[in-house]
Amino acid sequence: MNMHVISRPISISSFRVLLVILLQLATTSDSSLDSFIYVGCSQISYAPGTAFESNVNSILSSILNSAAVSNYNNFKISNPGAGAGDTVYGLFQCRGDLSTSDCHDCVSNGVTRLGASCVGSTGGALQFDGCYLRYDNASFLGVEDKTVASDKCGPIGDESDLLTRRDSVLDFLKSGGQFFRVSGSGKIQGLAQCVQDLSVDECQDCLSEAIQRLRSECGSSAWGDMFLGKCYARYSERGYTSKHENGDDVEKTLAIFIGLVAAVAILIVFLSFFSKLFDSKGGK
Known part of the structure; x- marks a missing residue:
């Protein structure tokens, strides 16, 4: 009994286009500098x-x-x-x-x-x-501004030493003398920055306010952001860029989707190859 597998082979160019689209989706799912x-x-x-x-x-x-x-x-x-x-x-x-x-x-x-x-x-x-x-239209250059512009706190962290590490990071950020400061302790990383039209003392005063607010408002949260008018302080388990608490779920879902689509594409190419092989041998 002769059996013919009938299928429309996927071209290599189409497969590449599909992979490019998936890679773009994976890339744009991450937080970027213009978030x-x-x-x-x-x-x-x-x-x-x-x-x-x-x-x-x-x-x-x-x-x-x-x-x-x-x-x-x-x-x-x-x-x-x-x-x-x-x-x-x-x-x-x-x-x-x-x-x-x-x-x-x-x-x-x-x-x-x-x-x-x-x-x-x-x-x-x-x-x-x-x-x-x-x-x-009013001059704000060189004027300190500690008004809260944006503040966000993540979910409560799972690790018992999270609060200790968070405080260590914030203490270092508060003690630094630069307009841009970074710190890390274990999985916790943080950064702080002042707008450079402030003096060093004004920068220190602004960051002290931002860090105090982070401690009191975010408690033992896994990440926190405090943006004042002329400075900000942030900490996170994921590095310098805080993400929403459902960020991991989005990335996992996208990874599973990409894996499934890639597997289907490979299967189609595999079946297309054997279809041509059967046809070339008269279906025997």
Whole structure:
């Protein structure tokens, strides 16, 4: 009895496309430098087509251009012919361990997001995982700001020594004298950073407030973020970037999905090969 396996063979190019798509999904599932943390916009609006709008656009352009060569800069822009109330102040800062290229990419996405979120607003601030941007019609440069902008705490940790390690990390972050600080103890890692328009003493005061709030509000949580107006402090079991508590479930589900699809694709290629082999031998 002759048996013919009838199937449509999958091409190698199609298989490669499938793998590329899956790899892209796997990559984008991880937290990236432009992971959104918060955005805030002034409730005061400006009229379109005014000198102030031109100055806002100039600030955002200056921020983007400067990020190509630096990880921090601040600006004061008042174009010729503009009134005293049309002056715009702005700054950007990237995380202290970023390369200039990564900084520019983060700021580029930040400028786009901030411009779209705060259309017509006289001020706006945006924090990504890797960079911070702000502009306003009132000068904020060199002014300490300990207002809570965003605070999040993860689930309670499983390990008995989590609190001890967390406190060790936060103590080191509090004692450092740099604008960007990192620390680690076992699985717990942390970082802290001030905006560089502050003085060293102002930075220390801001971080002391952020770290105190982390201790009191996040307790024995596995991770915690405390972002104030001009500084932040973070700790996590997963490194510098905190993830939502269901992040592991998402990654596991994606890994299983990729494995199943890859197995099916290999099976199709295997059956296609034997189909051609049977056909070439007359189905014997």
